[in-house]
Amino acid sequence: MTEPRTRDPARKGRILAAAADLLARNGFHAVSMSDIGAAAGITGSGIYRHFGSKSAVLVALFDRVIDGLLRDEQATVASVGDLPVALRELISGQVEFxxxxxxxxxxxYHEVHNLPAEDHRRLRRKQRRYLEEWVHLLQEIRPELTDEESRALVHAAIGAIQSTLFHNGGLPADRLRLLLTGAADATLGCSPSHQVDHPET
Known part of the structure; x- marks a missing residue:
């Protein structure tokens, strides 16, 4: 009796890496499943053993991104007791991404609208979970902010980090990391050295 063929996780990873490269350069509609398969070194219908459609590839890419960010965020919040340091770790994770x-x-950023509707809604729920932790930490560090103000600042900080996706200034990666981290820190108005004022007792 022939044993069923198992799917190679490494091959799936190659498919996703090839898809990310092609989609970034050419856009969702200009890339075919055969293009992705060829770039991943998979011939014929082999790619369909892992993904049934191009949309399924996109869903897997996006799930991998947000799940990784959520996993790192949860680990940071659970292990870092200093709140400003924890928020800086979240900033660093977003900058590194x-x-x-x-x-x-x-x-x-550019292809989320090409997800199937249900996957789009599911992804948005994960995104909200990710952002809520930023908002919670910022409110703990800066209790003078209203909920609306905290959310506005978090969105602005992440927007500042992601702004580099729209241009390539040729900066060395380490310098870019420092600039983006500084921009997010300045937007949020806090840093690891930030101290919340407490009334004297």
Whole structure:
């Protein structure tokens, strides 16, 4: 009796990496499943053993992104007791995603509207969970802010980090990390050295 063929996780990873590269350079509609398969070194119908459609590839890419951000966020919140330091870690994670995984971040930003409706809604729920932790930490650090103000600042800080996706200024990666981190810090108005004033007792 022939044993069923198992799907190779490494091959699935190659498909997703190839898809991120092609989609970032050419856009969702200009890339075919055969293009992705060829770039991943998979011939014929092999790609369909892992993904049934191009939309399924996009869904898998986006799930991998947001799940990774959520996982790192939860680990940071659970392990870092100093709230400003924890928020800085979240900033660093977002900066690293944008700088180190630029192609994937570009696809995530530009192609989300091409997801099937149900997957789009599911992804939005995950995004809200991710943002809520930023808002919660900022409110703990800066209790003078209203809920609306905290949310506006969080969106502005993440927007500042992601702004580099729209242009390539040729900066070295380490310098870009410092600039983006500084922009987010300045937007949120807090840093690891920030101290919340408490009434004297």
């Amino acid at each position: 944008v700088v180190a995984d630029r192609e994937l971040a570009q696809v995530y």
